[in-house]
């Protein structure tokens with residue numbers, strides 16, 4: 001049975017559920033976004049007194065929000081570069097910094113030959129790889145992911161967004177020991193880079209709800225992924241190809257130093273929009 005309710009009342013209910021958890025500004029933004037994404041009613045509709053059907057499992061949604069679960073997991077979707085990506089508990093919530101990584105990759109594509117073969121290592125929801133497949137002309141994108149549940153989600157996202165790319169179940173540590181002759185023009189990655197000892201200073205909604213497999217470095221050596229990536233990219237990038245990685249802000253110099261050898265040139269440490277060390281890019285010199 002259709003049970004109409006004022007969209008503005010739904011907004012009020014969300015605000016009530018989360019008001020003690022976030023800043024007033026965040027509460028406002030999340031409440032309108034959530035109501036729009038679950039009913040289609042915009043902020044303007046709410047102000048104009050629009051009636052909508054109460055979303056399915058609304059009480060349960062409110063409970064989950066009150067328990068500090070990020071709205072992206074509650075709704076099973078989030079934004080990345082103006083597109084909606086389906087998310088599950090095995091995929092990170094795409095970050096705005098990572099949108100900048102896609103811009104950095106796009107900036108390198110014009111200077112390479114077409115078709116441009118791109119590999120994304122550890123794709124998660126597929127946000128980097130799918131954005132590149134949709135936005136880069138002549139890109140042939142392959143994405144690797146170690147978690148089958150994340151890979152499934154990435155494949156669904158590629159389908160719903162109409163992107164043409166290969167999304168493979170692959171462990172970079174395993175693959176890098178193979179003597180494969182495949183080569184790419186660009187290798188990009190946002191690997192797990194948070195150290196376990198940093199967890200204590202992180203927000204609870206991140207440590208409690210986001211997948212540890214995607215967040216934390218599984219080793220006492222915090223650069224382990226970058227060492228493997230540097231080594232495989234130095235063998236599997238074409239001449240003058242580019243490697244672009246997102247990094248831990250506390251390890252900028254150390255991560256950059258991995259690329260300061262005869263195999264690379266034009267090595268740069270770049271900052272994100274917060275001014276934090278967030279990316280290392282390097283061009284293959286052999």
Ligand code: GLN
Pocket residue numbers: 095190191192193194206214215216246
């Ligand atoms: N940027 C994420 C965070 O700060 C971490 C992403 C990652 O480990 N690759 O939580």
